[in-house]
Amino acid sequence: MLFGRTDRKPIRIADKKVKEWKYTTCGYCSTGCSIQVGLNEEGRPVSARGAAGADVNRGKLCIKGIFEHELFEAAGRGSEPLLRDKIHEPYQEVSWDSAMDKTASEIKRIQETYGRDAFAIVSTGQILTEEFYTLGKLARGCIGTNNYDGNTTLCMASAVSGYKRSFGSDGPPGCYEDFEHTDCLIAFGSNLPEQHPVIYWRLKEAREQRKFPLIVVDPRVTMLAQFADIHLPITPGTDVVLINSLMHVILKEGLEDRAYIEAHTQGIDELEKVLEKFDPVSASKVCGIDEDTIRNVARLYAKADAAMSIWTMGINQSTHGSDGVVNINNLNLVTGNIGKPGGTSLSITGQCNAMGTREWSSCSGLPGYRLLEKPEHREEIGKFWNVDPEFFPKKRGLAQTDIFPAIESGQIKGLWLVATNPMTSMPNTARTRKILEKLEFLVVQDAYQDVETTEYAHCFFPAGVWAEKEGCFTNTERRVNIVRQVTEPYANSKSDFWIFTQMSKRFPNGDKIDFPDTPAGAFEEMKQLSVGEGRTLDISGMSHEKIEANKGLQWPCREGQDKGDQRIYTDGIFQTESGRANLIALDFIDNNETPCEQYPFWLNSGRVVEHFHTRTRTGKIGNQNKYSPTPYMEMNPDSAAELGIKHQQYVRLASRRGDAVVMVQLTQRLPRNMVFVPFHFHDCVNRVSLGLLDPHSRQPAFKQCSVRVEHVDQDEAARMNKLRRAF
Numbered sequence: 001m002l003f004g005r006t007d008r009k010p011i012r013i014a015d016k017k018v019k020e021w022k023y024t025t026c027g028y029c030s031t032g033c034s035i036q037v038g039l040n041e042e043g044r045p046v047s048a049r050g051a052a053g054a055d056v057n058r059g060k061l062c063i064k065g066i067f068e069h070e071l072f073e074a075a076g077r078g079s080e081p082l083l084r085d086k087i088h089e090p091y092q093e094v095s096w097d098s099a100m101d102k103t104a105s106e107i108k109r110i111q112e113t114y115g116r117d118a119f120a121i122v123s124t125g126q127i128l129t130e131e132f133y134t135l136g137k138l139a140r141g142c143i144g145t146n147n148y149d150g151n152t153t154l155c156m157a158s159a160v161s162g163y164k165r166s167f168g169s170d171g172p173p174g175c176y177e178d179f180e181h182t183d184c185l186i187a188f189g190s191n192l193p194e195q196h197p198v199i200y201w202r203l204k205e206a207r208e209q210r211k212f213p214l215i216v217v218d219p220r221v222t223m224l225a226q227f228a229d230i231h232l233p234i235t236p237g238t239d240v241v242l243i244n245s246l247m248h249v250i251l252k253e254g255l256e257d258r259a260y261i262e263a264h265t266q267g268i269d270e271l272e273k274v275l276e277k278f279d280p281v282s283a284s285k286v287c288g289i290d291e292d293t294i295r296n297v298a299r300l301y302a303k304a305d306a307a308m309s310i311w312t313m314g315i316n317q318s319t320h321g322s323d324g325v326v327n328i329n330n331l332n333l334v335t336g337n338i339g340k341p342g343g344t345s346l347s348i349t350g351q352c353n354a355m356g357t358r359e360w361s362s363c364s365g366l367p368g369y370r371l372l373e374k375p376e377h378r379e380e381i382g383k384f385w386n387v388d389p390e391f392f393p394k395k396r397g398l399a400q401t402d403i404f405p406a407i408e409s410g411q412i413k414g415l416w417l418v419a420t421n422p423m424t425s426m427p428n429t430a431r432t433r434k435i436l437e438k439l440e441f442l443v444v445q446d447a448y449q450d451v452e453t454t455e456y457a458h459c460f461f462p463a464g465v466w467a468e469k470e471g472c473f474t475n476t477e478r479r480v481n482i483v484r485q486v487t488e489p490y491a492n493s494k495s496d497f498w499i500f501t502q503m504s505k506r507f508p509n510g511d512k513i514d515f516p517d518t519p520a521g522a523f524e525e526m527k528q529l530s531v532g533e534g535r536t537l538d539i540s541g542m543s544h545e546k547i548e549a550n551k552g553l554q555w556p557c558r559e560g561q562d563k564g565d566q567r568i569y570t571d572g573i574f575q576t577e578s579g580r581a582n583l584i585a586l587d588f589i590d591n592n593e594t595p596c597e598q599y600p601f602w603l604n605s606g607r608v609v610e611h612f613h614t615r616t617r618t619g620k621i622g623n624q625n626k627y628s629p630t631p632y633m634e635m636n637p638d639s640a641a642e643l644g645i646k647h648q649q650y651v652r653l654a655s656r657r658g659d660a661v662v663m664v665q666l667t668q669r670l671p672r673n674m675v676f677v678p679f680h681f682h683d684c685v686n687r688v689s690l691g692l693l694d695p696h697s698r699q700p701a702f703k704q705c706s707v708r709v710e711h712v713d714q715d716e717a718a719r720m721n722k723l724r725r726a727f
């Protein structure tokens with residue numbers, strides 16, 4: 001029997017003539033999917049599929065992974081090193097030696113003239129762990145600047161800071177398998193189906209097997225909220241108040257896990273005292289969730305045998321980001337939900353290797369979660385690297401979001417950007433532009449030459465991307481997976497690993513310090529540094545081969561261990577001095593820029609499934625870009641009607657910082673007093689955003705500020721929009 005339309009030819013999937021499938025790991029998000037890239041007869045990547053038997057994705061991939069093999073030869077790749085004396089003048093193609101010599105001499109000139117810390121390095125969450133380790137060695141051991149940080153300050157800094165405050169150390173305690181054991185899950189500010197589609201698939205499978213309540217806290221009706229049992233459309237920036245109120249109810253009704261609190265935590269008395277005033281009636285006035293719902297959710301969560309929380313940028317990107325994380329940890333500690341199957345505080349990480357940089361890059365310290373502040377750590381690394389420990393600073397330098405203001409105020413004169421595009425990703429574009437223009441020397445190291453930030457650079461290093469290189473990524477659940485090289489770096493681009501090791505030879509300490517020749521050599525060093533009394537980040541039981549054979553291994557994985565541990569803190573012993581987790585009482589001060597008469601809308605920003613960040617990759621892949629080719633803004637139809645705005649009309653979005661022209665998409669996903677703009681487009685939402693900093697993590701509050709919406713000339717806007725769609 002024939003079904004459906006019979007007058008159409010069946011869809012044929014083109015035969016890509018794959019000769020060989022090579023194992024590697026996805027380079028977009030932190031889910032950590034195992035991919036096989038198909039190579040044709042000439043060895044060119046022509047196809048991709050999810051690796052069967054990989055514990056994370058079990059054969060699945062999302063749209064980004066499926067088309068990832070197309071990015072190697074996408075438009076705008078950097079092919080040769082570039083140099084120029086002045087910005088905005090034409091670049092000259094130069095040899096690698098010339099580009100590196102010039103950069104090294106500029107670093108030295110700046111350091112000699114203005115001091116060692118006047119040259120800063122800002123890296124990423126998107127290069128390989130071995131590259132991070134090597135960059136750390138270069139930055140801390142050879143160049144010796146203390147102003148060395150990563151774009152992860154825009155992303156995971158609040159999670160790191162919150163974990164450290166609660167548990168004494170960084171490191172997500174849970175894993176994806178927890179979905180299969182949990183009896184209740186709260187997701188705070190995380191839109192899994194779009195941002196971590198394969199983690200969402202794992203959650204969905206688990207819910208189909210064993211129905212358990214999914215509660216989503218998000219001011220927007222996200223895709224995840226649509227699948228939830230209960231959606232809490234919270235007032236932006238007030239998650240701390242909601243969680244305080246949940247704990248208020250739990251403690252008042254005696255639903256806490258007293259035995260766990262007494263055995264494994266400290267600080268309950270102070271916490272209980274502060275929670276007194278967060279009764280559901282008072283809290284509801286601040287966080288916008290009604291008192292009955294607060295009580296209902298508190299009871300559901302506390303009565304579940306195992307309950308877990310996940311969160312992403314809705315928590316981290318707030319002036320209460322670090323506090324939000326601490327409070328999620330508080331909630332799980334008082335209900336005894338840490339380190340047990342289905343009971344955990346699992347931060348959903350962002351970039352593919354945001355974990356790798358936390359672990360090994362030395363960004364905020366020294367490798368392996370070691371601290372600059374601890375003399376014994378400086379000694380240990382000094383000895384291991386053959387550097388005088390006195391060469392290391394004694395406390396961490398500026399975070400990324402403080403490095404930029406330090407350029408503005410003249411303390412920092414030179415900058416090296418590695419795999420990050422602040423012209424599009426930082427709040428307040430106009431300010432970022434002025435800051436970059438002030439630099440005496442800016443070097444940009446990126447896989448794509450056409451990133452907006454290159455416009456402000458003196459030197460450009462074309463880097464290899466993703467599986468043009470070899471090394472590891474660590475995912476959200478502490479799983480180390482291997483990126484195998486499937487193709488050569490594009491044109492004359494070079495791996496980041498190569499660039500760092502070559503650069504080391506241009507600094508005096510570079511002769512004394514041994515820089516391994518291969519990423520596998522760097523991995524061996526990391527392994528040696530990972531062993532030690534009480535170290536959770538132990539990878540001594542791993543090797544590149546064993547990681548590939550297992551399609552990823554979680555840390556800790558100690559020598560002799562077959563597989564790593566799925567969870568940490570299972571014994572209730574934490575990395576604090578007393579071994580107890582800290583319960584930290586949190587008050588709430590509302591310091592957000594809130595809607596007012598002049599700027600009546602909340603501005604919320606985030607992501608869509610088909611694009612990744614500043615679109616250097618996904619903007620050039622036809623099957624992804626076609627879904628969102630244009631900067632746009634989601635708006636509630638009622639508020640649009642009030643302003644006389646129609647679907648797909650262009651409008652101007654204005655804030656106290658600047659303005660941006662976007663196309664309106666009407667949707668009921670948003671409340672009437674909020675607009676939402678994906679941040680993927682240049683000269684768009686970050687021209688308008690404020691990005692107040694979290695006091696603990698220095699992460700910007702990208703998601704909370706206020707704007708107004710104005711009419712613009714439609715023809716002019718359409719013409720401008722066409723011009724900016726360069727690719």
Ligand SMILES: Nc1nc2c(c(=O)[nH]1)N[C@H]1C(S)=C(S)[C@@H](COP(=O)(O)OP(=O)(O)OC[C@H]3O[C@@H](n4cnc5c(=O)[nH]c(N)nc54)[C@H](O)[C@@H]3O)O[C@H]1N2
Pocket residue numbers: 029030155188189190191192194195196217218219220222234235236237238239312313314315318349350351604605606607608609610611612613703704
């Ligand atoms: N397709 C795709 N996937 C990605 C990325 C990408 O660019 N594209 N980027 C990766 C990276 S680096 C990251 S960090 C992650 C980000 O992943 P997510 O954090 O899931 O994504 P976002 O869209 O930034 O923000 C999530 C939600 O936070 C909500 N939110 C805003 N304000 C608040 C608030 O005050 N409280 C609460 N509870 N929620 C709030 C927003 O409404 C939004 O729906 O995604 C990763 N995965």
Ligand SMILES: Nc1nc2c(c(=O)[nH]1)N[C@H]1C(S)=C(S)[C@@H](COP(=O)(O)OP(=O)(O)OC[C@H]3O[C@@H](n4cnc5c(=O)[nH]c(N)nc54)[C@H](O)[C@@H]3O)O[C@H]1N2
Pocket residue numbers: 124126127151152154155156313317350351418419420421422424425426427445446447448451463464465466496605606607612613614615616617679685686689702
């Ligand atoms: N308004 C608003 N702004 C935001 C956010 C938001 O939600 N709202 N989210 C923030 C978050 S969570 C993040 S993570 C940041 C991301 O901000 P960015 O890190 O600035 O954005 P990306 O586009 O990921 O930039 C990474 C760059 O690295 C390059 N690259 C990729 N792979 C390699 C490689 O192997 N080697 C080298 N050398 N280069 C490589 C890419 O081409 C790209 O130019 O944006 C932040 N900005």
Ligand code: SF4
Pocket residue numbers: 026027028029030031032033057060061062063064065066196197198199
């Ligand atoms: S879910 Fe993340 S890791 Fe998996 S294929 Fe998609 S982008 Fe890659």
Ligand SMILES: [Mo]
Pocket residue numbers: 154155156350351
């Ligand atoms: Mo991120």
